[in-house]
Amino acid sequence: MPIQLHTHTVIILLSSTVILSYLFNMLSRKTQIPSVLLLIATGLGVQLLLNHYGYTAINVQKLVKILGAVGIIMIVLEAAMDLSVNREKLPLIRNSFLSALGIFALSALGIGSLIAWSLDRSLHQSLIYAIPMSIISSAIVIPSTSHLQEAKKEFIIYESSFSDIIGILVFDYMLMENVLSWRSFGIFAGNLVLALIISILASLLLLYILMKITVTLRFFLMFAILALVYSAGEMIHIPSLLIVLVFGLVLNNSKQVLRGPFARYASPERMNEILHLMRSITAETSFLLRTFFFILFGYTIDIASVATADVALIGSLIVAVLFVSRFLYLRFILKANLLPELFLMPRGLVTILLFYSIPASRVMDNFNPGILLFVVILTSLLMMLGLMFFHQREDDIL
Secondary structure, eight states, X not given: OOOOOOHHHHHHHHHHHHHHHHHHHHHHHHHOOOHHHHHHHHHHHHHHHHHHTTOOOOOOHHHHHHHHHHHHXXXXXXXXXXXXXXXXXXXXXXXXHHHHHHHHHHHHHHHHHHHHHHHTOOHHHHHHHHHHHTSOOHHHHGGGGTTSOHHHHHHHHHHHHHXXXXXXXXXXXXXXXXXXXXXXXXXXXXXXXXXXXXXXXXXXXXXXXXXXXXXXXXHHHHHHHHHHHHHHHHHTTOOTHHHHHHHHHHHHTHHHHSOGGGGGGOOHHHHHHHHHHHHHHHHHHHHHHHHHHHHHHHHTOOHHHHSSHHHHHHHHHHHHHHHHHHHHIIIIISOOOOTTGGGOOOOOHHHHHHHHTSOGGGOOTTOXXXXXXXXXXXXXXXXXXXXXXXXXXXXOOO
């Protein structure tokens, strides 16, 4: 039977969900259990409860996609506003970018080869599935690094943010026809340059709006403009997530960016006030979006598709590829400390959203979606173990 809820009942349920998510966050800080697992389990529990009482399942996949798309904007913006760019941090930025790029490339090629071999598909089609699972989830890993040293925390923030950007860019490129042709590469490079130009112009415009408009509602006006530019860019197939990243970097590094004739538009006191409020609003909005996204994702899970031997085998092999790729790069190329960085590789919102974005013409009919959930859960558990058994030392600096 269909679900019929009173208006006040809906308000009570939504409010209770937010309160429950806050409790999950508090529990996560105490136990190192990722709150995302608790949210997914809550959504799954709601599904089982409704099925038990004979209610008709509601199709929420479109809502999950919308929440995921807006969530990516807020999460990347939140991460970018935590990144400071200066000469002293150039080695850290370089190392984190190369780490994100190197580990992503190793993981994508390894997982793509595994899928191609196990499901008898072309490497190109397999890479489309491998790329989402090769992206570190900044939405999960960044909130889990609050107790780490500043150097380790900054490395993880930079690396996971770069991983999101690189993964989405490569995913968009792999959806093009004839990806190995110079024409496709030229179109992609042109779109990348166009996105950078739009990013700079949009960032200056948004910064001007924040400085000149004094009404309280200017922040959500800015979010609306940012979301509008991002979605329009996605529709014309340019990497518009760069716009969000550049705006966050400009906002947090206005002293370095706004020089010469632009300096008079931004006083340090005014910029500090705006940045403080922006961080607060962005963090709260990201929290709400993550809460409802992962609960709804848990609600959409088909348990029967997860509880199979094939899912466990392929999912475990995929996580093994991720773990080995990360170990090889951190140990032999970056030559960094392995704990807890080796275990901080959760998959989450971006992975799920890109998986839902695979066009119907590229969908594999023999790929079990339960593999995706298995990878998300297992990588989150590995992160939990890494944080639980990591003991910080004064000389343990990246």
